[in-house]
Amino acid sequence: MSPPLGTVLAAIPAAPSSLSQSDNVTADPASANRRLQAEALACRRGDQNLFRNVDIDITTGDLLFVRGRNGSGKTTLLRALCGLTEPAAGAVYWHGQNIRHLDENLRRDILYLGHRDAVKDELSPLENLAIHLGIRGEHADLDTQLDALEQAGLGGREDIPVRYLSQGQRRRSALARLLISPCWLWILDEPLTALDKRAVAWLFERIADHLNRGGMVITTSHQSIDGLPEPLTLDLD
Numbered sequence: 001m002s003p004p005l006g007t008v009l010a011a012i013p014a015a016p017s018s019l020s021q022s023d024n025v026t027a028d029p030a031s032a033n034r035r036l037q038a039e040a041l042a043c044r045r046g047d048q049n050l051f052r053n054v055d056i057d058i059t060t061g062d063l064l065f066v067r068g069r070n071g072s073g074k075t076t077l078l079r080a081l082c083g084l085t086e087p088a089a090g091a092v093y094w095h096g097q098n099i100r101h102l103d104e105n106l107r108r109d110i111l112y113l114g115h116r117d118a119v120k121d122e123l124s125p126l127e128n129l130a131i132h133l134g135i136r137g138e139h140a141d142l143d144t145q146l147d148a149l150e151q152a153g154l155g156g157r158e159d160i161p162v163r164y165l166s167q168g169q170r171r172r173s174a175l176a177r178l179l180i181s182p183c184w185l186w187i188l189d190e191p192l193t194a195l196d197k198r199a200v201a202w203l204f205e206r207i208a209d210h211l212n213r214g215g216m217v218i219t220t221s222h223q224s225i226d227g228l229p230e231p232l233t234l235d236l237d
């Protein structure tokens with residue numbers, strides 16, 4: 001069976017971003033060039049061709065919704081888009097720079113939240129947040145970290161090891177990173193998993209705010225994203 005073809009999505013001229021320094025996002029005079037492009041991207045897993053010829057061109061304010069059946073390659077694509085997985089063909093560019101060789105400052109523009117959360121069970125939400133900041137070379141004072149966890153619905157749970165939290169609370173612990181890391185591009189793999197209605201509404205608001213301020217979001221979900229701004233869509237099957 002031949003692999004599914006990706007869809008060319010959007011070719012929107014780059015617009016100046018409305019994110020300001022007061023939003024704490026990396027100041028960058030070249031903001032008008034802020035765009036993510038994928039050219040003729042193909043990925044394989046084992047002996048399986050997942051997709052090929054995927055072209056993407058998104059810029060500030062864009063929401064891209066990647067759809068597809070189980071196993072169609074959504075996670076693989078998201079990982080390739082942020083440089084974690086090497087494509088079999090094609091390339092991804094952020095700001096015109098190949099994602100696999102981004103310099104450190106540009107790498108900090110991108111925040112990837114995988115569907116497995118990447119939180120350490122034995123550590124508390126607060127400690128997980130501190131580790132996240134450390135890995136990214138970012139700093140936030142304690143009050144800011146506590147406020148992010150409070151906003152994410154973990155007030156009173158900041159110091160409890162994650163293994164004692166519910167699945168939804170665990171997910172919220174990961175989502176608090178969105179509030180604390182000043183990134184232009186959010187890549188969110190199945191962010192709605194385990195979230196209750198209220199948390200979904202909260203996350204949709206955060207995403208809408210981020211887009212309004214000139215950020216970009218790429219996401220995938222088996223759940224409805226009705227309630228988010230109209231997305232661009234990419235179907236992998």
Ligand SMILES: Nc1ncnc2c1ncn2[C@@H]1O[C@H](COP(=O)(O)OP(=O)(O)OP(=O)(O)O)[C@@H](O)[C@H]1O
Nearest residue numbers: 045046048050068069070071072073074075076077
């Ligand atoms: N490291 C790996 N080695 C071999 N095969 C892999 C590897 N990672 C993923 N795969 C396979 O690649 C295919 C695509 O996986 P991927 O997780 O990208 O799909 P997905 O569209 O995100 O699926 P789902 O909707 O179920 O989350 C699957 O068949 C999976 O088993």
